[in-house]
Amino acid sequence: MTKVIRTRFGKNLLIFSSFVLGHALCIGFLDVQKQVVSPPVREIQTDDESRIFIKDEGWPIPNSGLVKDTSFGKTIRVQGERKVKLKVTIYDFSNELVSDEPLRTLGYANSKIRYTELYVYRIKGNIFCYKLLYSYVSMGLDNFLAFYDEDGDGVFESLVLDETVNGVYSSSNPPHIPPWSLNKKSKKN
Numbered sequence: 001m002t003k004v005i006r007t008r009f010g011k012n013l014l015i016f017s018s019f020v021l022g023h024a025l026c027i028g029f030l031d032v033q034k035q036v037v038s039p040p041v042r043e044i045q046t047d048d049e050s051r052i053f054i055k056d057e058g059w060p061i062p063n064s065g066l067v068k069d070t071s072f073g074k075t076i077r078v079q080g081e082r083k084v085k086l087k088v089t090i091y092d093f094s095n096e097l098v099s100d101e102p103l104r105t106l107g108y109a110n111s112k113i114r115y116t117e118l119y120v121y122r123i124k125g126n127i128f129c130y131k132l133l134y135s136y137v138s139m140g141l142d143n144f145l146a147f148y149d150e151d152g153d154g155v156f157e158s159l160v161l162d163e164t165v166n167g168v169y170s171s172s173n174p175p176h177i178p179p180w181s182l183n184k185k186s187k188k189n
């Protein structure tokens with residue numbers, strides 16, 4: 001009788017172990033598949049100090065707890081002498097948001113940031129840029145990220161770090177203007 005119990009226990013243990021091992025291998029295979037399917041972030045070289053990172057499916061724009069602070073219009077020169085009306089809306093975050101994204105995705109380990117303001121830039125009613133102002137939690141230094149829809153498809157695929165526009169690096173500078181936003185009719189996004 002003891003031999004029968006040991007044999008059944010051994011068989012059940014073997015079956016259970018095989019199931020656990022098979023499950024673990026399957027999960028590992030699926031994780032590898034996710035990594036293969038998920039498109040990578042590409043970096044584009046620039047002539048200045050800025051760094052551009054492309055994510056084809058688009059970068060998520062933080063929008064939790066936004067409270068409108070102010071908005072204003074500004075006429076700027078583009079393409080030589082042409083003038084366009086740039087509309088800027090500034091939002092504050094009503095709740096403190098601390099995150100390691102998108103910096104973790106870019107390979108900055110353990111860089112927690114506190115979101116402070118979100119600037120929304122429009123021309124002809126079309127949003128072409130979100131500028132996220134943030135500070136490093138550990139250092140208190142202020143910086144910004146700029147998210148761009150470079151082709152007018154509504155996907156903000158470009159993330160720019162350390163953006164310099166007309167030779168000046170500043171979060172208060174107007175962003176660069178993608179050509180589509182000057183030509184496309186308003187779609188009020």
